Amino acid sequence: MxxxxxxxxxxxxxxxxxxxxxxxxxxxxxxxxxxxxxxxxxxxxxxxxxxxxxxxxxxxxxxxxxxxxxxxxxxGEGLLFGIREHNWIGESHFSLIKGLLDSAVALRQEQMREEEGKRSPFWTGRFEQALLRGLRHIDQTGLAMSPELTIQQVCLACLLEYLDFRHGELEWRKVAPALAIWLSDFERLPAMKATRPK
Ligand code: GSH
Known part of the structure; x- marks a missing residue:
């Protein structure tokens, strides 16, 4: 493959x-x-x-x-997605994190448009607000806190480190302090280290 x-x-x-x-x-x-x-x-x-x-x-x-x-x-025997018992709330949690990834990448595209003099303050603000709202929600509802590795945790960790990589100005840790603590542990996984962008 x-x-x-x-x-x-x-x-x-x-x-x-x-x-x-x-x-x-x-x-x-x-x-x-x-x-x-x-x-x-x-x-x-x-x-x-x-x-x-x-x-x-x-x-x-x-x-x-x-x-x-x-x-x-x-x-993986379907364990990451937990397909054995269907969990619609968990699916929706996955959608939230995917949506935040989309906002983070769209925000990056807005940054890149700056070179063409076309960055939109409206869309920049909208993507930033969605990210901060979404992360505050995940932080306050404890959605990331499962003892077993889930697909939500995989994508959330990739999102948070992407924000550090491309959007440090967002200072996401200020709205999501519990997620900051969670990431400081999760980021030590060998698979996280091996895939970190240079
Ligand atoms: N929904 C897609 C997924 O989950 O795989 C999004 C993939 C995506 O947007 N990838 C970006 C890309 O290939 C890189 S982060 N962009 C090129 C383009 O938009 O033409």
Missing amino acids: KLFYSDASPYSRCVRLVIRHLSITGIDEVMTNPLDNGEDLLEINPLGKIPCLQLNDGSPLFDSEVILRYLDSEF
Whole structure:
């Protein structure tokens, strides 16, 4: 199998973290800048986005949620998503974290537009407020606090370190002090260290 990824992409990091957590072998990780529009990627993902996992028979899996569900089901007995007993509240919690990842990446895109003189104060503020509201909610409701590793924790940790990497000015720890303590422990996992963007 071949994984098209970038080490700066938080979605890719969720996938790479799960590959390591589940000790999956046989995946060739190919560093890819999606903005280069490389043919290898465009041929299998018309969206031109990463992560994209190409299976051994050539068929592609995207987006990150589909890849994560595939890996968990094939190699993790479905434990990360907890598919044995359906948990709609947990699914919704996952949606919240995915939505925050989308806001964080959209905020980065707004930053990049600055070079073109096109950054929108309205959208910048909206993405920032969604991030701070969402993290405060997760912090206050204790949604991250499960003793077993969950897919929500994987994506949350990738989100929080992405905020440190790209959006330090947000100072998310001020609205989510319990998450800050949780991350200081979680960030020591070998899979976190191995996938940290340089
Ligand atoms: N919903 C997608 C997922 O969960 O995989 C989002 C993936 C995504 O937006 N990836 C970014 C990308 O490939 C990198 S962080 N951007 C290129 C583009 O938007 O054209």
